[in-house]
Structure formats: structure tokens, C-alpha cells
Amino acid sequence: MKRKNVWVASLIAPLMIAMLLLLAGSPSVRANDHSSAAIAAVKIDNFVFGPQTLTVPVGTTVTWTNSDDIPHTSVSTEGVFKSKVLDTDEKFSYTFTKAGTYPYYCTIHPKMTGKVVVQ
């Protein structure tokens, strides 16, 4: 009997440790989601950045996704960020760490413009 209990304990102890680690880990993951890990998306489709003006809090990572069937870019007018040429379904992300207005355009089709307002 005693020997069996030891065997069970040796099996349970690592499980308990794993569960404690999981429990300890989850609050920090949640805290990150609420503090600095804000995300926002711009969809490129039919030669349009949507939404054309995106307003986000400081610290937000904005991801542009090219949903069009031709290549586009997302390039800051003031040189703050610059994507490579995005083929269909390719993405580009930039994290805005300072408040301000960030106009951008597509270098292949300069009439395509948008802006990100960070506040």
C-alpha cells in the first residue's frame, strides 16, 4: 500500500507543478493584452485602405493586410514606416509608440492614401 502511494505521489507532483505554472502564467498574459498589446487592422482591398483613417491608442500594433489581387505597399509619408511590396494576403505590421497623425500611401499607386491617428 505504502509503495503504491509513493508511486501516485511521484506522478501527481509534476502535474501539480505544471498546473501551478499554468495558473501563475495566465494572469501576466492577460495583463499584456490589456496594457501594451493593443492591435488594429487595415485591410487593403480594391485600391483602398480601410478604414482610411484609423484612430488607435499609443502602443497599438497596426497590421495592414493586402486583400486585393494586385500588389500594394503601405509607406509612411514622413518615413516613419515602410512595408515591402505586399502580394495578395501578405501582411505588414508597425507598432505606434508616439502620439501623432501618420499619413501613408501606396508607393505603387500614390493616389491610395490613408492615415493612422495615434492618441
Ligand SMILES: [Cu+2]
Ligand atoms: Cu497600391
